[in-house]
Amino acid sequence: MYELFKDLGAWLVSGEQWTGPDGIGHRLAEHLQYSLLATLVAAAIALPLGLLIGHTGRGAFVAINLASFGRALPTVGLVVLVFLVSGLSMWPVYIALVALAVPSIVTNTYAGMTAVDRDVKDAARGQGMRAHQVLFQVELPLALPLIMTGLRLALIQVVATATIAAYVSFGGLGRYVFDGLAQRDLVQVLGGAVLVAVVAVVLDLALSALQRALFRHRPAQRA
Amino acid sequence: MIQFDTVHKRFPNGTTAVHDLTLDMPEGGVTVLVGSSGCGKTTTLRMINRMVEPTSGAIRVGGRDVLEQDAADLRRSIGYVIQQSGLFPHRTVLDNIATVPLLLGWGRRKARARAAELLETVGLTADAGKRYPHQLSGGQQQRVGVARALAADPPVLLMDEPFGAVDPVVRTQLQDELLRLQRELSKTIVFVTHDIDEAVRLGDRIAVFRTGGHLVQCAAPAELLARPADDFVADFLGAERGLKLLSLVPLAGVPQGPAPQDGDWALRLDAAGAPLAWRHKDGDAADLPVRPLRDGDSLLAALDESLASPTGLVARVDAEGRLTGVSSRDDIHEGAARERDRCVRGPVGADHAVPRAPAAAGSTRDDVEGRA
Numbered sequence: 061m062y063e064l065f066k067d068l069g070a071w072l073v074s075g076e077q078w079t080g081p082d083g084i085g086h087r088l089a090e091h092l093q094y095s096l097l098a099t100l101v102a103a104a105i106a107l108p109l110g111l112l113i114g115h116t117g118r119g120a121f122v123a124i125n126l127a128s129f130g131r132a133l134p135t136v137g138l139v140v141l142v143f144l145v146s147g148l149s150m151w152p153v154y155i156a157l158v159a160l161a162v163p164s165i166v167t168n169t170y171a172g173m174t175a176v177d178r179d180v181k182d183a184a185r186g187q188g189m190r191a192h193q194v195l196f197q198v199e200l201p202l203a204l205p206l207i208m209t210g211l212r213l214a215l216i217q218v219v220a221t222a223t224i225a226a227y228v229s230f231g232g233l234g235r236y237v238f239d240g241l242a243q244r245d246l247v248q249v250l251g252g253a254v255l256v257a258v259v260a261v262v263l264d265l266a267l268s269a270l271q272r273a274l275f276r277h278r279p280a281q282r283a
Numbered sequence: 284m285i286q287f288d289t290v291h292k293r294f295p296n297g298t299t300a301v302h303d304l305t306l307d308m309p310e311g312g313v314t315v316l317v318g319s320s321g322c323g324k325t326t327t328l329r330m331i332n333r334m335v336e337p338t339s340g341a342i343r344v345g346g347r348d349v350l351e352q353d354a355a356d357l358r359r360s361i362g363y364v365i366q367q368s369g370l371f372p373h374r375t376v377l378d379n380i381a382t383v384p385l386l387l388g389w390g391r392r393k394a395r396a397r398a399a400e401l402l403e404t405v406g407l408t409a410d411a412g413k414r415y416p417h418q419l420s421g422g423q424q425q426r427v428g429v430a431r432a433l434a435a436d437p438p439v440l441l442m443d444e445p446f447g448a449v450d451p452v453v454r455t456q457l458q459d460e461l462l463r464l465q466r467e468l469s470k471t472i473v474f475v476t477h478d479i480d481e482a483v484r485l486g487d488r489i490a491v492f493r494t495g496g497h498l499v500q501c502a503a504p505a506e507l508l509a510r511p512a513d514d515f516v517a518d519f520l521g522a523e524r525g526l527k528l529l530s531l532v533p534l535a536g537v538p539q540g541p542a543p544q545d546g547d548w549a550l551r552l553d554a555a556g557a558p559l560a561w562r563h564k565d566g567d568a569a570d571l572p573v574r575p576l577r578d579g580d581s582l583l584a585a586l587d588e589s590l591a592s593p594t595g596l597v598a599r600v601d602a603e604g605r606l607t608g609v610s611s612r613d614d615i616h617e618g619a620a621r622e623r624d625r626c627v628r629g630p631v632g633a634d635h636a637v638p639r640a641p642a643a644a645g646s647t648r649d650d651v652e653g654r655a
Contacts, residue, residue, distance in 0.1 A: 183369025186334055187382050187431070188359030201373045279372060279417035 067247045068254070082235075084255065090231035091259065095219045098154055102161030102214060107207070110166045114173020114203065115195050123170035130163025139224050153225045160221055161214035168210025172203030205275050212267045219260045223252070233259070284310035284471040285331060285439065290340035292326055292496070300326040301496035304340070308488075310438075311469040315486035317476055317519070323496030324475045328441050331473060332361045344439060359383050362432030362440040362470070366447045368424040370416040376427050377402070377412035383435040394434075401430040406460060422453035429461070433468075442474045446481070458484055479520055483508070483527050491516050505531045509626030526583055528626070529619055534585050535578035537618035539599045539608035548593045556605035558598045575600040582622070585615045 071077060078084045113119045135156050142152035176199050184198040200207075223234025236252025239245070285308040292301040301323040308314040316324035329335040330342055333354045342349045349357055370379050377398045384394035402412050405426040416424055425445055432440055446454045458481065465472065476482055482489045483504045490501040493515055500512035508528040511517040517524065542550050550573065551562045560570035574588050575598040588597045595612040 177369075177372075179365060179367050179369040180371060182334070183363070183365055184371070186332060186358055186363040186365065186369075188355045188357075188386050190355045193386070198371060198373075202371075277373075277415050279415075 064246065064250070068250050071247050071251045072254070084233075087231055087233050087235055088255070088259070090225075091219070091222055091233045091256070094153065094157065094222045094225055094230075094232055095215065098157035098218050098222070099161050099211070099215045101154070102158045102218075103165055103211060105158070106162045106165035106210075106214075107169055110169025110207070110210075111173065111195065111200065111203075113166075114170045115191075115199060117174075120170070120174075123166050126163040127167040130160065130167075133159060133163075135160055135221055136224060136227065139228060143228050148229065150225070150230060152228055153222075153230060156224065157218050157222060161218050164213045164217065165207075165210045168213070169203065169207045172206030172210075173199055175206065176202045205271065205278065208267070208271050208274075212264065212271070215267070216260050216264050219263060220256060223256060284308055284345060285314075285473065286341075286343045287327070288341045288343070290327075290330065290337045290342055292323070292330065292335065293338045299496050300335075301330070301337075304496070304498055306490060306498060306501060308471060308473055310471050312487035313465060313472040313474055313485050315474045315476060315482040315489045316492060317479060317482045317489060318492030319477060319494065319519075322492035322494050324477075324490075324492050325443055326496070327492075328443055328473055328475050331439070331441055332358045332363060334358075355386075359386055359435065360437055360439075362435075362437045364425075364428045364432045364440070364442045364445045366444040368416070368428035368445075370424055370427055370431070372416055374415075375412065376407075376414055376416060376419070379416065379427055380412075380430045380434050382431055387435055397434060398430070401433055404433070404464070405430045420453075421449045422457060425449060425457055426460070429464075433464075438471060440470045440472045442472060444475055444477070447476070447478075454481075461485065480527070483531065491519060505626055509623060525619075525623070526586075528623065529583040529586060530581045532582045532619070532622045533578060534576055534580050534582055534599070534610075534618075536622070537582070537585065537610050537614050539610045539614070542598070542606060542609050543594065543596065546594060550598060550606065550609075552606060555603075557600065558606050561593050563593075573598050575604065575606070577602065582615060582619050585610065586619070589615055 072084075076083075080086070110123065113123050138156040138159060139152045142155050146152060180198060180202070181194060184194045189197065222232050223237055225232045226234030226238040233252050233255050236248050236255070240248030240250075240252060287304045287306040290301060290304045291299070293299050304323075304327060316327055318324050326335050330337050331344065331349065333349055336350070344357075344361070370376075371382070374382075377395055380398035380401050381391075381394035384397055385391065389397070399409060399412060402409060407423060407426055407430070411419065411423065411427075416427065419427065425448075428445065429442075432442075446457050449457065462485065474482075474485055476485075486504055488501060489504055489507050491499045491507070491512075493499050500507060500516050502510075505528060507516070508520060508524050508531070511520055511524070520527065547564055548561045548571075549564060551559045551570065553559050558573045558575045561573055562570050571593050573592065576585055576588060577600055585597050589595050589610075589612040592598075596609040597611075597615065598609055599607050601607050
């Protein structure tokens, strides 16, 4: 056990391991690229949907059921399914990652919108704001902390799951995990896994800190 | 200023909130809508700025039918204050107040300048403008709510139980402030409350609603108290109807005589002639406090003072606080009976059968009501 950790340490800090097309630097960049792109696309789909459901109050069942659907979604199964249909391309990876990210963004956006005080919305309308002004000047800013939480959760999930790109022969930190498994190189598997975990935790902490800085004037969230 | 013409409101679930309401709310006056919960008073208020649309009938503000105007434009032209203030938690107090000017396109600088001016009007410091609503007390938040409603200087102000969520002491302060503001601004105010004391204090006219959205009676406070239209109104006004009426009648009409010189108790005056205390002639007992009353103070305050005074006499003073004479308990009782008779026998529908205790009396009336 001790030997294993010593090897893992050596693997993580060795200079040649970080450079070149197979190096950690490159794999990390690939991993982040997949994750960010997938989360952005998911946000482009999920934010308008969540805002619409939250603002109109219609279709709330969609938002609520999406959450459980997202939890039950077999990501690897989805990758294989799309892979069988589309052949060898990045499509299966992105589709699976976006499908993974959409539910948490929709549900959190919706939750943020419904958590906005009814009296405040009523007052906004009563002061003479039009529907779009109520949405963009009152509801959206007030829902923003929860919306950002949704984006953060989605990004973390995607980062953790983007290892599957390597499953269908692409790059990212998953490369080490799948290659290591194929080569029975436990140190490499462990190294990949540790890197993914570290990236996820660092992103989570950084985004939490950003959120706290942005919303330091807000009263404690009730939701 | 605001006219309801056979306005009916039935909600989709079948309940009738307002039943064939015809009511005029005069310009520059405070019309208070009272009634127990579910009587349609809030719905009536919210139909004025189209937060609720009437099922039938017409509502005119300044002669124009509200349904023919754009709802958002209409609302910008009417101040709106709600319970719990409804302030925007993500905006500073200053930006909250500037809401309507910004919607009207005044520009940020002019809107903020106006907001800063209003902070002072409602009795808040400039420092409060930079804070966020949750950093203020409940009473301060309500002041901000009033300032926000006044920002674009609308002729009409709608207030939906604005002081319902603050403690009684702060509530009295806010009521005083509103009366003071109203003397300066003379807005047409529609005020919803379920508190009859608040209605009597603030209202020029009081409209009493009964469950089912029926308007039972609309009259000046004194007339309402003296001549409730039916048992429902009388019940709603409560057991101390007579005392509430006295709180509206000024002391001015009650005769006064010279202060007693040779009784057991005499008034001790200061150099300027202002009463200091009641003093016993033998010095057997300690001095008793005296609360001198001006002509503008209410009969209720006088009655209260006559009960506290050792002689049953009330010390009367002029505007500078100098003693002018005393009135006896009997004088006050007679005055009260006379005013009551006048209210009861006065012409039906007369708005101001009884002169209201003028505004200067505000502070002393508070004391009395605070103790009652």
